[in-house]
Amino acid sequence: MKLDVAGQSALLKLSQVDLEIEQVKNEISKAINSKELSEASAKLSETSGEVLTARTSFENLTMEARKADDNLHLVEERIARDSERLNNTSSPKDAQAMQSEIESLTRRKGELEEVELEVLDRLEKAEAELKQISTLREQLAAEVSVLQETIQAQVDELKTRGRKLTADRETLKSKVPAEILDKYTNLAAKQIAVGQVQNRACSACRMGLTASTIDTLSALAEDEIGSCPECLAMIVR
């Protein structure tokens, strides 16, 4: 296969550009499928669930505390009403009945106060927990956001590099005849398609070449493309 030295140089460069394009694609895929991001996102989603649970618990306890307070006020109002009636009654029998009711209500009031204190204690703990888990969630959300921005910046940069390489590729392709380009495309689908003899080895497959192979390749005309006996890559000057 014949190709002038400039064409051979373009062919070699095309092979290098294609390898770089492949590398850029891999890097983009690696950046998009970031393990760090997926782990941080999973943790964020788990923590969001915990925030929801903590908020529900806090809201339930808020209602419970309000109810306990209402119950306490009802008893306090009844005690006040009974006390007033006690002060105004002239019947000793009524007075005794009211006195006894007030005592019973006072006991009830004591119990309700204990209930309220216990609920308020739990409410305080639930509020602290909600605050703590919400703060953690905010931190995680910020971490995920920074990671996403970093990855986006990486991907943008890689895409810019990819576009430049693709443009280079078109320019290089235009310098290689169709027949050789076909052979290149077939080879490149499977392996590194173009190599040179470097340090007595094929630069495409890195295999050492025998002295007679090197002699044969050296003896080729300058515009003749050789072939590596190990990997079949096209060997250029």
Ligand SMILES: [Zn+2]
């Ligand atoms: Zn080779």
